[in-house]
Amino acid sequence: MGLLLLVATTAGCATPLSTLDPASSSTAAIATLWWVMLGGAAAILIGVTAAFLYSFKKHRRREVPEGYFLWGGGLAFPAVVLTALMAVALPVGQALLLPDEDDVVRVEAIGNQWWWAFVHTDAPQGPVHAAVDLHIPAGRLVEVTLTSDNVIHSFWVPRVTWKLDVVPGHSNRLRLRADEPGVYEGVCAEFCGLHHAHMPFRLIAHAGDGYEAYLADAAAAAVDADHPGATDFVAECSGCHSVDPLEPSPAPHLHRLRDRRLLGGVLAYEETADLRHWLREHENLKPGTFKPIHDHIPDDQLERIIGYLESAP
Numbered sequence: 001m002g003l004l005l006l007v008a009t010t011a012g013c014a015t016p017l018s019t020l021d022p023a024s025s026s027t028a029a030i031a032t033l034w035w036v037m038l039g040g041a042a043a044i045l046i047g048v049t050a051a052f053l054y055s056f057k058k059h060r061r062r063e064v065p066e067g068y069f070l071w072g073g074g075l076a077f078p079a080v081v082l083t084a085l086m087a088v089a090l091p092v093g094q095a096l097l098l099p100d101e102d103d104v105v106r107v108e109a110i111g112n113q114w115w116w117a118f119v120h121t122d123a124p125q126g127p128v129h130a131a132v133d134l135h136i137p138a139g140r141l142v143e144v145t146l147t148s149d150n151v152i153h154s155f156w157v158p159r160v161t162w163k164l165d166v167v168p169g170h171s172n173r174l175r176l177r178a179d180e181p182g183v184y185e186g187v188c189a190e191f192c193g194l195h196h197a198h199m200p201f202r203l204i205a206h207a208g209d210g211y212e213a214y215l216a217d218a219a220a221a222a223v224d225a226d227h228p229g230a231t232d233f234v235a236e237c238s239g240c241h242s243v244d245p246l247e248p249s250p251a252p253h254l255h256r257l258r259d260r261r262l263l264g265g266v267l268a269y270e271e272t273a274d275l276r277h278w279l280r281e282h283e284n285l286k287p288g289t290f291k292p293i294h295d296h297i298p299d300d301q302l303e304r305i306i307g308y309l310e311s312a313p
Ligand code: HEC
Pocket: 113, 114, 115, 131, 132, 195, 233, 236, 237, 238, 239, 240, 241, 251, 252, 254, 260, 262, 263, 264, 265, 278, 279, 286, 289, 290, 291, 292, 294, 297, 305
């Protein structure tokens, strides 16, 4: 019965944010610890419930001496349980800190209100900037340096790594490794204001030399400067957004915008109409961000900008 209940409640656990569907050695260790704790807790629950029910029995053979409760229930029992738990948990904690290796890929993650910026600091052509999607090679050690210049965020990709706070004025370092190529969902795990829940990101782990190709592409992909929307973009948007991956951008980088699954972390981006909808309605879709309302931009100019952004390689 208990087993049935367990199966029923955990059957839905293979979701994109599930800690019970690990895709790395460190998250596998966390999942194991979780199962051990669940098993232990279930065993204790059964034991305590049985003792409780036994206490209702009318003709018990003898009274349980008080000392049993004090020394047994109060000291011996927790000592055994906590010692056992620690024996399991300590090695898990150790396993989370992946050892340093020579072959390490270094990236920076910057928490913003309310989106993530990423910098590939050791790209051959100089730092490559990106937003929302963090590309990495699968199977290799990645060291993420976490910083913020606003409030505290927390970087968490539940299937691949434990979470680590992103603290203003301080850099934290998190080592991670995705065992298999794939797209892994990430979230902010520390309340950071109004849109804390609206700053999802993706960890995209490439097979083979896909990561090197991504970096090379970023260098090669100069924006179509002849597009009629280019000057409009410069006039209205480039004060905050860049489309050149080789330069930093104070607001989300808009290079490869077409690859985004969501706009602003809130609106599904499937077709051009969605981008138009976001640019006209973002104050309703995600109120109170640091993005200005674009009401002063006439439709034809906005269309040119949209064409330019979607034309960018
Ligand atoms: C004053 C700075 C500023 C200007 C100017 C500005 N934006 Fe933004 N924009 C932002 C900020 C900040 C965000 C992130 C909002 C958030 O999600 O919290 C953003 C988000 C976006 C996004 C969503 C990006 C993503 O990662 O989902 C798009 C697309 C965008 N802006 C396009 C434009 C266009 C096109 C223009 C010019 C018409 C423009 N922006 C002008 C600040 C600006």
